[in-house]
Amino acid sequence: MAITRINHFQAKPDKVGALRDFLRSVIARIIDAPGCRSCELLLQHDDPTRLAIIEVWDSVEAHQASVSRIPPNLLQQAQTLFAVPVQGAYYHRVSEVNGRGDR
Numbered sequence: 001m002a003i004t005r006i007n008h009f010q011a012k013p014d015k016v017g018a019l020r021d022f023l024r025s026v027i028a029r030i031i032d033a034p035g036c037r038s039c040e041l042l043l044q045h046d047d048p049t050r051l052a053i054i055e056v057w058d059s060v061e062a063h064q065a066s067v068s069r070i071p072p073n074l075l076q077q078a079q080t081l082f083a084v085p086v087q088g089a090y091y092h093r094v095s096e097v098n099g100r101g102d103r
Contacts, residue, residue, distance in 0.1 A: 001092065002057065003059060003063065003090050003091070003092065004056050005053075006089060007055075007086060007088035008051075009050070009086055011049045011081055011082065011083060012081060012083045013083075016049055019078075020041075022074075022078050026070055027041060029070055030055075033066035033069060034062060036058075038055065040053065
């Protein structure tokens with residue numbers, strides 16, 4: 001069963017372009033990782049400081065393993081771009097969990 005990871009980011013107003021470039025570089029590093037089915041960067045329609053990445057993976061473990069493709073110093077540098085802490089969570093398609101939200 002595939003797992004979807006949705007990550008929400010908010011850039012500091014003067015760091016929007018830098019955050020967008022950073023997120024594109026992250027996607028380039030993980031898109032060919034084992035278990036990655038898709039990865040898409042989205043910009044919020046009415047607030048360009050807000051971005052999201054929607055990833056579809058074979059498993060939570062495959063997603064977590066992909067993080068090793070991003071150098072720790074790059075992740076640390078990215079912290080200067082965020083206006084608020086990054087939020088992310090894993091989701092299952094409702095049709096895959098019995099239609100009621102339980103497994």
